[in-house]
Amino acid sequence: MITVSGISKSFKVAKRSSGVRSAVKSLFRREYTEVAALNEISFHIAPGEIVGYIGPNGAGKSTTIKVMSGILVPDRGTCTIMGYTPWLDRVAYVKNIGVVFGQRSQLWWDVPVIDSFELLRDIYGVQENEYKSNLKLLVETLDLKDIIHTPVRQLSLGQRMRCEIAASLLHSPSILFLDEPTIGLDAISKLAVRQFITTINKEKGVTIILTTHDMNDIEALAQRIILIGKGSLLYDGNLNTLRERFAPSNLVTEAGSSINAPSIDDIIVQMYKEYQIT
């Protein structure tokens, strides 16, 4: 379904040093440094998988999502998703995906949620009966009934996130990219969002790629994780395998038999240390 091979991407970043003099100097002449955001990233994702895509801040998670959703063109490498190259056939391709940026809204701020949904229906050209059945399902499973006629600016963050996720699924995409969907949510909303992600994955077979810093998200959702750091792929595989790999050494060092298996956060920190990416 998704095949990414050898994707590399670097950004030019203007060098800045402190002080008024260098600030004035940079007005006229700037020096750039190349920062490699992605370095030879390759992986394959099968239909119906939920993949947790993790890494520290600035590791290149969002850049990968942007490449896969057709926003950015990589410097090198190929990416085939459902037969499309995302950045070449943008318009035809994006009809098949849904994207949620946790930190940015896609809803129209001043109008009731339902108005945004109807405009999205028109933007994606969704058939009326398909829209109606999707909307019904989303309203039921995400419990939106009471908030759908409220202007977005009056919603709480948790309510808004549920609407965001609904908005990105109105056109029945086969792939859903979730960039930090649980950021800033309280416990109840987090659980609701997680449960919903499992539901649409099971019932509609939607492939889900999710980035997050909340390891409980990963534990609850993803059978498979892809870990990147400083633009390189560090680990790709099963969560349990990862646990086993790090669990024994942990038990040895901490003498005492009653220690539980290390939490995901511990494992991640250890991995970062091992790969020297902190």
Place this chain on the structure above:
Amino acid sequence: MRLFGKYLLILFKSQMQYRTSFWLLTFGQFFIPFSVFAGLYFMFERFGQIKGWDFFEVALCFGVIHMAFAISECMARGFDMFSSLVANGDFDRLLVRPRSTVLQVLGSKFEFTRFGRLLQSALVLAWAISQIHVEWTFLKALTLLFMIVSGVFIFTGIFILMATMCFWTIQGLEVANIFTDGGREMAQYPLNIYQKWVARFFTYVIPFGCVNYLPLLYLLGRTEGSSALYALTPLAGCIFILPCLLIWRFGVRHYRSTGS
């Protein structure tokens, strides 16, 4: 086109959430060009005419260019305010939707308060038409209509050009106002009252001359040579938007490869 209407509807609903500010701004927008027009009126009161142009001929120019400006400010406000769209990253959102970027940017903002300005310039235009010494024919009416359309295309083109610059600079460029506000101020008079190079610049580089001066000659029957050619000049003005759209596409491609 239908989708654009849908965009308008949702923006209109948003605007109606802030009714007081809507009415105040509309009211203000009605009187801004009004003061300019009053200045024009008193100048003619004093001098009678400028280089053989009388008051109603200039008022026609004024009405056409201000109407075109008001319409394009309404419609192309998304391009005018494009820097904010790039700076806060909302442009990424547009790129994951299956529609052209131009349509989506146009649909991102619509300045309803400019109706005040539109109304005021329409009134001036109507007054000028009723008083001017022209024998109206169907073709002349059509030419007049296309003068406004052509003006809208040119102003929109400039907005698009300046929006494209944001892909490199991120910040909005006030420099655009030289050509939009400046062009509007210049083109509210017939171009031949200016220095040659000014007139040339606004005919061949930014073709405001095609919006009013050249077709105006045709309306007034002052053309030399083929009058049909003058009648067609507004169409030439419309073409201005094509290179602008090309440059826009180039800008979008640049954005997607650098991801500023």
